[in-house]
Amino acid sequence: MTRKIDDLANAVVRRQLGRRDFIRRAGQLGIGASAAVYALNHAQSMAFAQDFDWQKHSGTSLKLLLNQHPYADAMIANLETFKAMTGIEVTYDVFPEDVYFDKVTAELSSSSAEYDVFMTGAYQTWQYGPAGWLVDLNEFIQDPAHTGPEYNWDDVLPNLRASTAWSGVPGEALGGEGAKQWAIPWGFELNSIAYNRRVFDAHGLTPPTNMGELMETAAKITKDVDGMYGVGVRGSRSWATIHPGFLSAYANFGETDFTMENGQLMAAMNTEGSKAMHADWVRMIKESGPRDWATYTWYQVGTDLGAGASGMIYDADILGYFMNGEGNAEAGNLAYHAFAPNPEADAPTPNVWIWSLGMSNFSTKKDAAWLFMQWASSTDHALFGAREMDFVNPVRQSVWDDEAFQERIAANYPGYLEQYQASAPGSKIYFTPQPLFFNLTTEWASSLQQMVGDQIPVDEGLDQLAESVNRQLRQAGL
């Protein structure tokens, strides 16, 4: 029986048999879908391993630091494949997201060699990279002695590759000349609209196509639908309030956070365009946002959509994806929509959050660590995660092109693929990389809170913000 399923799996790898036929024939052999998928995955990994010596660090032990996240779950579910392929023993520590980056920062800043590989966001690498805590992964990616021919780095979406690479010079473009690859993109989220289709259909609403329509539709939901407010966006005093929908909309109006003047970074939050965009955003929250907006984080925005407390969200697409799953009152009712707030914009410009893998510069097993990173970010594992788990959004084009993945998403998440296809070309990090990112962006969120709370008019608030940001930049010598 085992041999038969292995033969079938190898036939799929050789492209002699389709995936759907494989599952059907495995069923005829009395083998369940999950066992069949495991066999297929194993066969693909073994094929992947043929052209490269994956065993060269057999016997080594690695330790990973992971955030509790579906991406980590997908990797853990497939980890035995890596161990069997390489002979490397892998242990891991999983920490909840609320405390995860405190743990990472403490480990790296104390030069700890405890963890070899860890999950990181791209923004965090702007602090970790120039501090000397991360390995520049270009030295591995570009070296055939370290990287197998199947790896296909170019398959990783170009904007994501660029967004995780930086020269370390404040204000210099991500992925530009001399940029160091501080992390490998692993999974990512872009920002668009997820909405409650049941409510939209019942009230004859259509997804908004610009900022004016967003405000209008949100106000209508707040007014007409009992117990529901119009639009969920984040509002806590944190950098995380700025980076999702807000910055995506901001960028769509052609606004930037900084400009470079005479070699110096200058705050650009108080231009006329920025003031107009801020005024609309503030009005939208006041009219149709959640009552406790100033406390809203990823969790509240998502929970409200899933529970039917909000009509739509302008946030990470995968947040809407997760909320369409079982256990939510509105499971199956959510739909997705690409969004360009500026009526004059050609396409959406979603800012992205990229969960990535970084290698600790204090690791004593860098070569083995790279083998793990290479496998974890390979097409093979990405396909497994995207087809069988919630390793979404994938960072590789080949996974987006995969029929099985497309079928699964189309069947369960209406409009998700279309939303992605329309959003993807313009999706990248729209922040200017600089080492004070977290402090200054948190101050931006604080300023937004004051505007929504009527403590300060929008124009005045942004002038004060720009002044404060410039002062801090000068104090830091930037």
Next chain:
Amino acid sequence: MQRQTTLGRIVRGTLLTLVGMFFLFPILWVFLMSFQTNQEILRIPPSIFFEPTLQNYHALISGRLETQTGTLEIRFMNNLMNSVILATSSVALSLLLGIPAAYAFARFKFRLGEDIAFTLLSFRFAPPLLVLLPLAIYFQQLGLINTYSGLIWVYQLITLPLILWIVRGYFEDISEDIEHAYRIDGNGWFKTFTHIAIPLAKPGIAAATLLSFIFAWNNFVFALILASADKQPVTVGALAFVTASGIQYGQIAASVVLSVTPTLALALYAQRYLVEGLSLGAVKG
């Protein structure tokens, strides 16, 4: 003594019930949440009528949490056990070191005595984050990182000053004459300490033990920075229910109920000593 009228009793009872409800309602609500599914908790408007389920407790105890994105492995019971080990051992060590020290500070005058006592108290002044990074580096060098013994040592920063200063106050309040009388009978200072001072200071020791246990139990940041996932206490473990794919409110409520239970049990047990301590203060001349 004036007898209370029926109306007075009713008004008093009603007011007491209202005050009790005001303070106890959040706890009651969390308790009720622990027997509901996420969907029931999040329904609009909320309701106190629901079909109770044990699935939240089952998930915590079995270590498997079902979410919309699959099954998560959770280590809540392991976290709970870590909290028990860390809080109990830290308090025990602090009692062992702190009570004799408190007695010494209360009874004997010696050079730099007050300075040393104040230095120990000053451990409570420094924000933990300020000392954690240097501590992490030292712990790596000493091989104490990710060990229970290392954590128990660090927890002394929380528990030792508390025990020392509270118990010292109690020792100072006990009349020295009783101890002198005992010593005149030919007993040494150590016997006086164990047979006279400690029994008399029992209410204070109980109060200090309870307080320091609560502080140690609630600590969050020391284990987070100085240990791996398998040594994390319940305060960090409870965050595991806040996931990218949603907040598991039912499991959070169940974890609150389970994690409060040891402290509550200890508080109930220590209550009689605490009351004794208060009464002692009330009748003292």
